[in-house]
Amino acid sequence: MTKRWLCSVLTLLVLAHLRGYAHAQVEQGAITGRVFDEGGGVVPGAGVTVTQTGTGIIRDSFRI
Numbered sequence: 001m002t003k004r005w006l007c008s009v010l011t012l013l014v015l016a017h018l019r020g021y022a023h024a025q026v027e028q029g030a031i032t033g034r035v036f037d038e039g040g041g042v043v044p045g046a047g048v049t050v051t052q053t054g055t056g057i058i059r060d061s062f063r064i
Contacts, residue, residue, distance in 0.1 A: 035046035049060040 031048075031050060035043040035048065037043050047060065049058060051058050
């Protein structure tokens with residue numbers, strides 16, 4: 001066996017093993033909570049704006 005062949009085989013085995021981890025990455029999440037006014041009462045139908053700090057993506061009009 002040559003070193004190049006052995007290196008290629010090992011690289012393929014590592015990539016095949018790591019493939020399962022790549023499929024496990026999911027970009028989903030959930031935000032739950034309540035909006036309260038200054039008196040402590042719940043504000044029904046309040047709008048919430050969410051900003052992802054890493055990308056600056058803004059999502060708004062979430063109804064709680």
